[in-house]
Amino acid sequence: MKGYTIESLKEFTSFIPLRLTASERSLLAVLESALHVSEYTDNVDVASNGYGSGAARGGLVKVKRILDGILEACHVATGLGVVAMLDHPSCVLKSVNSLRSGHSGNALGDSMITKKESGRLSTLKLWKGSCNVDSEDKLKDMDRSQKGRKAAKQAEKARKKVEKKLKKQQAQRATESRTDLNVIVDSHNDEQENSLSAENTLDEPPMDSEQPAISNTRSPEQYSKVSSIAALSPDQNEIFFQNIFEIGRRNKVLNPSKMRSTYGKLMHLLQDAQSPSIAKSLGFTLYKDLVMVRPFLESRGAEKILDDERLVIATMYVKAKDEVTGRVVDRNEVDRQVKQKIAMSQELLQDCQQDNSSNNNNNNNNNRYAKDELKLCIDSISDAIAIVESNVAPVERMIHLLEENFRPNYHDKQFSLELRGSGKSFASGSKYGYGFGAFGGGFGVRDSSGPTLSHSHSTQYTFVWQSLTLWKEVQKNMHRLWVCADSDLLSVSTSYQLLNTGQGLNRVQQCPKVGKVMRHLLNKTQSAAGSPWVGLSVIHLGDRDVPNALVFIDKYTQIPRFLKPIADFCDGIPELCSNEKIRDYIEDQFGSEENLKMLVLSDYFKHGFDGSGDDGGSCIDGRLTSSWNWTSRIVKKSYYHAFMLS
Numbered sequence: 173m174k175g176y177t178i179e180s181l182k183e184f185t186s187f188i189p190l191r192l193t194a195s196e197r198s199l200l201a202v203l204e205s206a207l208h209v210s211e212y213t214d215n216v217d218v219a220s221n222g223y224g225s226g227a228a229r230g231g232l233v234k235v236k237r238i239l240d241g242i243l244e245a246c247h248v249a250t251g252l253g254v255v256a257m258l259d260h261p262s263c264v265l266k267s268v269n270s271l272r273s274g275h276s277g278n279a280l281g282d283s284m285i286t287k288k289e290s291g292r293l294s295t296l297k298l299w300k301g302s303c304n305v306d307s308e309d310k311l312k313d314m315d316r317s318q319k320g321r322k323a324a325k326q327a328e329k330a331r332k333k334v335e336k337k338l339k340k341q342q343a344q345r346a347t348e349s350r351t352d353l354n355v356i357v358d359s360h361n362d363e364q365e366n367s368l369s370a371e372n373t374l375d376e377p378p379m380d381s382e383q384p385a386i387s388n389t390r391s392p393e394q395y396s397k398v399s400s401i402a403a404l405s406p407d408q409n410e411i412f413f414q415n416i417f418e419i420g421r422r423n424k425v426l427n428p429s430k431m432r433s434t435y436g437k438l439m440h441l442l443q444d445a446q447s448p449s450i451a452k453s454l455g456f457t458l459y460k461d462l463v464m465v466r467p468f469l470e471s472r473g474a475e476k477i478l479d480d481e482r483l484v485i486a487t488m489y490v491k492a493k494d495e496v497t498g499r500v501v502d503r504n505e506v507d508r509q510v511k512q513k514i515a516m517s518q519e520l521l522q523d524c525q526q527d528n529s530s531n532n533n534n535n536n537n538n539n540r541y542a543k544d545e546l547k548l549c550i551d552s553i554s555d556a557i558a559i560v561e562s563n564v565a566p567v568e569r570m571i572h573l574l575e576e577n578f579r580p581n582y583h584d585k586q587f588s589l590e591l592r593g594s595g596k597s598f599a600s601g602s603k604y605g606y607g608f609g610a611f612g613g614g615f616g617v618r619d620s621s622g623p624t625l626s627h628s629h630s631t632q633y634t635f636v637w638q639s640l641t642l643w644k645e646v647q648k649n650m651h652r653l654w655v656c657a658d659s660d661l662l663s664v665s666t667s668y669q670l671l672n673t674g675q676g677l678n679r680v681q682q683c684p685k686v687g688k689v690m691r692h693l694l695n696k697t698q699s700a701a702g703s704p705w706v707g708l709s710v711i712h713l714g715d716r717d718v719p720n721a722l723v724f725i726d727k728y729t730q731i732p733r734f735l736k737p738i739a740d741f742c743d744g745i746p747e748l749c750s751n752e753k754i755r756d757y758i759e760d761q762f763g764s765e766e767n768l769k770m771l772v773l774s775d776y777f778k779h780g781f782d783g784s785g786d787d788g789g790s791c792i793d794g795r796l797t798s799s800w801n802w803t804s805r806i807v808k809k810s811y812y813h814a815f816m817l818s
Contacts, residue, residue: 175488176557182478184556185466187651189422191552195263196419202256203420206249207434212241212441217670217677238444239453245441246406246413253412254402261395264412407456414460417442422462425654426555428729439661439722440679446662459662462655465549472541477524477549486517487554495565496572498743521546556651566735567644571637573742577773580633587774589632591782593623623782625790627706635706636777639795642697643731649693650729656685657721668720678719686721687713694792707790717793727796734803738776741818742769748818758814772811776802 176184192200216237253259394408395401401409417438424435431438444450445458469475477483490509493500525543583589627635646653660666660683668681690711698705712718718727745765749755755765762768776799783789785801806812 176484178479178481178484181484181487181553182466184651185469185478185553186464187655188465188552188556189425190463190465190468191426191548191555192419192423193548198256198258199253199263199416200419200423202249202252202258203416203438204431204434205252206245207420207437209248210241210245210437210441212245213437215241216444217440217679219672219677235450235453238447238450242441242445242450242454242458243406246409249413249416250402250406250409254400259400259402261398261401264395264401264415407454410456410458413456413458417458418460418462421658425462425651425658426552428559428650428654436722442662443668443679446664447667448664462658464655465552468545469549472545474524474528474541474546474549477520477546480520482516482520483550483553486513486520486550487557488513489554489557489561491561493565495561495568498569498572498739517547517550520550560648560650563647563650563732564644566732566739567640567647569739569743570735571640571644573739573773574633574637574640574777577770578633578777580630583629584770587770588629589627589636589774589778590629591623591625591627591632591778593626593783623779623784625707625781625783631706632778632781634703635790636781638697638701638706639781641701642694642792643728643796645693645697646690646728647731649689653686653689653728654725656689657683657725660685660721671716671719673716673719678723680714680716681720682714683721683724686724687711690792707795708792710791710793712791712793727793727800730800731796734799737815738772741815742772744818745769748814754817761814762811768811768814772815775809775811 216234250259253263394404395411398404401412406413420431420435420438421442424431442458445454451457466475466478469477488509490506490513491501492506521543524546528541578587578589625635661681666682666684668679670677671680672678673680690713694709694711698709713724714720718724745758745768749758749765758765758768762771780799780802781795783794783798785794785797789797806815809815
């Protein structure tokens with residue numbers, strides 16, 4: 173992959189999340205624990221059959237389940253924050269004040285420390301090793317959180333008061349709308365047989381122009397009057413919840429392999445909280461924009477660092493293996509590049525700090541930033557580049573293996589890529605492709621056990637090459653796609669429908685921003701192909717194949733996970749055969765090392781792109797589905813035992 177220019181790097185920083193700080197990682201642990209015990213999706217995304225159980229759009233029972241689930245998650249997060257000693261307001265205000273002001277620190281939190289407390293801080297310093305306290309601020313937070321225990325009784329009374337008030341409001345709403353609901357249910361009586369999917373629709377009508385959506389207008393001043401967030405009601409803790417949920421979303425973009433069992437639950441909860449009617453009932457919003465590197469630097473007045481050519485070297489990715497040839501880079505060369513990167517980063521930070529000091533001397537309040545903040549931004553950019561490079565490398569390696577071992581106009585009959593498909597495929601006429609097949613049987617069902625495409629060797633070669641090239645472009649732009657997926661999922665203008673897609677109940681939602689980026693990448697790949705496009709150009713988004721942006725982003729993050737083992741196996745065959753017994757086994761079973769490599773590659777390039785699998789085919793999504801299907805059948809391959817030896 174070619175290196176970045178300063179222009180492309182500057183554009184890239186608009187989609188790079190800021191790396192989490194130590195205090196934010198503590199809040200992330202609280203969020204993950206709260207999501208782990210939550211049963212939100214299990215309670216909300218269910219098929220309802222009875223009257224008043226969601227038979228009408230926006231049924232009261234479902235709305236109540238959503239509100240109860242959101243408030244329960246908020247209460248659990250608050251309680252875990254208290255247990256983790258993160259309940260003092262300064263823990264909440266630290267990140268808020270640092271983002272709003274032009275300098276680091278927390279004036280409001282620090283001003284709340286009295287002289288009497290200063291003597292107790294020396295005792296708390298003895299706990300630094302055992303409690304993993306990293307700074308003086310954390311020591312202060314621990315001391316103040318101890319005082320918060322005294323407010324436990326007050327917090328319990330406040331929570332009971334809020335719950336009693338909410339129950340009273342819900343009972344009042346249920347009484348007022350019971351008559352209207354009965355009328356709606358009666359009107360739907362004749363449609364009960366066909367309403368299994370539609371009854372779970374959560375389409376919200378657009379809000380009236382005279383009723384603006386709930387926005388983050390709360391002031392952090394309410395935190396100065398309490399010693400623990402547990403003493404505040406959920407709506408008063410809006411800033412705390414916005415921060416903790418934003419940290420979870422940002423961490424997933426930074427580390428796609430993390431939060432695999434909790435991220436979907438997090439996004440579904442926020443997705444419902446973004447609904448105008450739900451937000452109105454809650455009285456507060458849980459949404460906050462992701463903290464990105466470029467906006468963060470601009471808020472500090474430090475955006476000029478993005479125009480410095482030294483930033484390219486300070487954030488470059490040091491490769492330990494050539495992604496094209498698969499050869500290991502000499503260790504001396506790796507050490508030289510690492511030293512160059514560190515030296516350039518330090519030089520850049522030192523120069524920026526000198527400029528910042530001169531601005532402070534000139535009383536320029538718009539250009540105040542700490543050295544640690546700039547280092548955090550540089551490290552964030554370096555992390556993002558490393559993720560992109562490591563994800564692109566397996567795809568480029570597979571493209572090289574295809575071009576190195578196969579020719580489009582010539583082939584060995586033993587390792588031919590020619591396909592002869594069964595052609596047993598039936599299309600559904602439904603808008604979302606459901607038909608009768610959505611419920612398992614009848615029309616819309618096809619035989620997915622074997623190939624469904626028929627290609628000559630040259631056509632299949634081109635088909636595979638174009639697919640891999642598109643995947644490479646997708647991996648290069650994964651950060652942009654993550655941001656677009658986050659925006660589409662939490663959009664207030666596009667709602668979702670809970671529908672049976674043939675693979676269980678899924679939230680079907682349109683993805684306009686993700687679709688726009690994907691169409692751009694597809695057009696770019698088609699233009700660079702230099703030959704007619706093989707297969708369909710249909711991008712499934714917001715339908716039964718790819719119900720929403722969450723499913724889309726999860727599918728494409730798996731590409732490096734199944735391509736890397738194949739590439740590593742092919743590169744590692746010579747080392748594997750250095751063992752005499754393994755070499756004898758390979759020669760006895762496959763003839764030679766080269767035959768084993770060609771057998772694996774030809775099988776993947778042939779049957780990993782044959783249109784097999786549920787919802788497979790030659791469309792953009794079907795190509796990936798076929799590869800998924802191939803990985804599930806590898807245990808039945810003749811080379812499986814050799815593959816596992818690597």
